[in-house]
Amino acid sequence: MNFQNIPPVETNKQLLDLAFSKARVKGKSKKLKGNWLQIIRQKEALKLDIVKDTVVPRLDKVLKSFPATIDLSSFYTKLMDLTLDHFQYKKSLGAVNWAIGKIRVLHKSYVSKIIKCKERQDIKNLSKQFYGRLSSLLKQISVNLTYLETSRRIMKDYPDIKELFTVCVYGFPNVGKTTLLNKLTGTKAQVAAYAFTTKSVNAGYFKVDDKKVQVLDVPGTLARKEKMNVIELQAELVVKELADVIVYVFDLSEQGGFSIKQQEKLLQNLGQKKKVLVYLSKLDLVGPEVLASFKEKYYSIDDIKEKIISFVEIDPEPVVD
Ligand SMILES: Nc1nc2c(ncn2[C@@H]2O[C@H](COP(=O)(O)OP(=O)(O)O)[C@@H](O)[C@H]2O)c(=O)[nH]1
Ligand SMILES: [Mg+2]
Structure with missing residues (x-):
């Protein structure tokens, strides 16, 4: 296991800022076709896609880059017990996993609502609601993200030990x-x-x-x-x-x-x-x-x-x- 190369974990705020700024920039660049209602629906749905496609892969990367404790040798498991709050660590990975699932569901349901919407204001409101719910979801796991970053900094100094x-x-x-x-x-x-x-x-x-x-x-x-x-x-x-x-x-x-x-x-x-x-x-x-x-x-x-x-x-x- 290589503990030295776990990438830094972004905070909930960093994730959200990045997602919104990508949505702003990329959302504008795509040419859309149709009448005004179709265009505005597509535009908002596209922004939601960009936001989801920014946040989910990043959380996925967090999950994949941290070792699951069952994959580790008894030495590293004990070292984690010694240097980290092992329970908190597992709980944090679980929370990230939970958030990924939630965001996917949320995205799907809001996009399908937007596609059916007939009023400009309703479309805007739905997007806003999605961003609000995403933001509070990420806030909910902010302690977990922070704990994983703390863990990363500790694990980075773990000795790289081989079975020899x-x-x-x-x-x-x-x-x-x-x-x-x-x-x-x-x-x-x-x-x-x-x-x-x-x-x-x-x-x-x-x-x-x-x-x-x-x-x-x-x-x-x-x-x-x-x-x-x-x-x-x-x-x-x-x-x-x-x-x-x-x-x-x-x-x-x-x-x-x-x-x-x-x-x-x-x-x-x-x-x-x-x-x-x-x-x-x-x-x-x-x-x-x-x-x-x-x-x-x-x-x-x-x-x-x-x-x-x-x-x-x-x-x-x-x-x-
Ligand atoms: N004269 C002499 N000094 C030594 C010898 N081995 C280590 N030292 C010195 O003892 C100090 C501590 O050595 P170090 O290997 O860092 O000890 P550690 O803390 O046990 O890892 C250093 O200043 C070394 O240069 C030796 O065989 N002869
Ligand atoms: Mg020494």
């Missing part, structure tokens, strides 16, 4: 996660000397024979369970739902601002459910005595990739390119 063998790079902010991602995959994700540079998930890829491996660098966590913000919750979700292997980045230099003790605790909290590899970052800043005191089994940049590859090779699942 997935390695999640995890750890405190500033420990060197993004640096590792770049080294493993050759991407150029932003590295910075301050916490929370990674606002969303960075992804990179490398190949092992014919298998493609996805490496996800998730925003650093502060491991404060009760006070997690959306970015951290999102990171946790990525790790829980998607990781085949977790690479825990451990900064023995403590230059990232987190002590060895804190980092050990976060590592223990990861539990036993997933395969966890410990990668030691910033070894150039660490003396041999600190390294010697580190009792866990760990990997450095020279051997971490090899270890990951050994997991990919025994992975039984078919890997899609």
Whole structure:
């Protein structure tokens, strides 16, 4: 699913303004034949057509460009639960669908009334009524249109995740996660000397024979369970739902601002459910005595990739390119 390319959602007012201005311009350009009554009927009916044909396809496009939740993987469904009001989202798409149906019916019934009309004033009144009803219908769904636009802006930042063998790079902010991602995959994700540079998930890829491996660098966590913000919750979700292997980045230099003790605790909290590899970052800043005191089994940049590859090779699942 490509969440980045959902087009912006117009407001009810924008839709209406556009429809009316098109009706004004295009309605004039067509040459009509017949007596004055026939001409005036055709002219008004044509305007109604233009208005409908401006609004309905635009609403249709809204419906088609937003994903229906049943089409999404469990990761994206959960991500939506985390970042949006999922109920409101579904309701809004339902409301747009409802409006499309209503507008079609309304248009049909007013055009057929206009065609039968014998008085100029009655024709004008019917058109006016149609515009009034259309306008209030769109007003009725204006909150839904606004909510969909809000959703679009949130979803635009969703990570583009593929169903591949997935390695999640995890750890405190500033420990060197993004640096590792770049080294493993050759991407150029932003590295910075301050916490929370990674606002969303960075992804990179490398190949092992014919298998493609996805490496996800998730925003650093502060491991404060009760006070997690959306970015951290999102990171946790990525790790829980998607990781085949977790690479825990451990900064023995403590230059990232987190002590060895804190980092050990976060590592223990990861539990036993997933395969966890410990990668030691910033070894150039660490003396041999600190390294010697580190009792866990760990990997450095020279051997971490090899270890990951050994997991990919025994992975039984078919890997899609
Ligand atoms: N000296 C040294 N600095 C590193 C190393 N890895 C990362 N850094 C620095 O640590 C800071 C944070 O790195 P970054 O990859 O953005 O950490 P993240 O927040 O965990 O993604 C940056 O200033 C990096 O240049 C390393 O191996 N050695
Ligand atoms: Mg980072």
